[in-house]
Amino acid sequence: MESESSYHWSLPEVRIVVIYFVLASTWIVGSDLLLTKSVPDSSEVGVIQSLKGLNFVITTAVLLFFVLRRAYGGWRLAEKRRLVVIEQARERFRRLSAHIQTLREEDRTRIAREIHDELGQLLTGIKMELRLVETRLADREDRTLNPCIDKLVEASEMVDTTINSVQRISAGLRPSALDHLGLGAALREEAEHFSQRTSIPCAIEIDDYPETLPSEVSTAAFRIFQESLTNIARHAEARKIDSTFSVKDNILKLAIHDDGKGIDPAELTDPKSLGLIGMLERAENVGGRVAFVRSARKGTEVILTIPLPSVGTPPTVFA
Incomplete structure (x- = not known):
């Protein structure tokens, strides 16, 4: 009990209340005594009571x-903290x-390059081998080999389709134009794709822009x-999309306008x-x-x- 009581007295709000109470009491009692002594005439009792009440109100307001x-x-x-x-x-x-x-873009770049280079080379090698076997079998006059030749042709066509898919997947992960030809070429290529x-016409107008842009800026814009x-x-x-890309006064600006139903402000x-x-x-981030x-x-x-x-660096005009 004794420790609990000392704990309550150690609270800051308790100390503040006690300090304010002592100060207010001292002020009110002292000022009331001074008023009483300064006006000894009993006829001024009402005035004294009014001054005491006003003194109490003022003191309370100041304390509050x-x-x-x-x-x-x-x-x-x-709140500030x-x-x-x-x-x-x-x-x-x-x-x-x-x-x-940043890590995601680095992984995309690495995976895209591995897919494009390694798988592309392997598939190209397989296609060349199939063509070689097809040519050697075709040079023979044995007609019983014709079904095998047809299968080789089909396999070669499947390899071509796979190569196209590899290129498409690689470009989806990280378009090579963005790293080799610049942001303008990548934007134009993406608009065409x-x-x-989607069969939605997408036109893009590209004005002057520097040959080299920071990699993170190009990636973010793309x-x-x-x-x-x-x-x-x-x-x-x-039904239609119009876009513009330009760099003026060291400000990159990319605008994409569509003629659709318009964005909902709640979104x-x-x-x-x-x-x-x-x-x-x-x-x-940039x-x-x-x-x-x-x-x-509209839109x-x-x-x-x-x-x-x-x-x-001097700007390059991308027609």
Whole structure:
């Protein structure tokens, strides 16, 4: 019991109440005595009582002010610390997300190269061997070998189909144009492939841009373009897509406009819209931003802007 009692007295709120009580009591009693002595005439008793009441109200208001100030000061400090913790957690999450995306792109690049180089070479070697056997069998005049030759031709055609699939899968993981020809060529190639897959015309206008762009910027812009086209094909019900890509005043700008039904504003804040969230994170990781605008013409416009460091290389015109 004794330890519990000492614990209660050690609480800060108990000490604050006791201190304020002693100070307020001392002030009220002392000021009331001074008022009584300063006005000895009994006819002024009503005035004295009024002054005492006013003194009590003022003292209470002052004490309440200090109590609330202390309470709200603690609350504001706690809220500020909470916001700092949230911001730190958000920054750690952003860095982790950027790191994961970087690792994912590195894995995609490695896998795409292994698929394209190793499997492509093996399949090409198999095709050459089949053609060699087919040629040698065809040189013989034994007609009983014709079914075997037909099977070899079919096998060679299957190898060709497999090579095309390998190239398609490799390009889906990481387009070679992005690493060898630059962002403009990769965007144009992706637009053409999208039109072939979906039968939705996708035109892209490419203005001047530097020969070399930071790898992470090129990757982010290409993936955002790719995700935008995927969202249009899934949800927009569009018949046409117009895009522009340019770099002016060290600002990369990529705009994708469709003539579909337009984006629902609720989707922009929906945590289930993982595609939109991914686009926003990719842009933020390279210091850019993505805006989703419901166009007045019709449909939706996705606008990506990324500030670039000063580039001294001359621009290349991509027709």
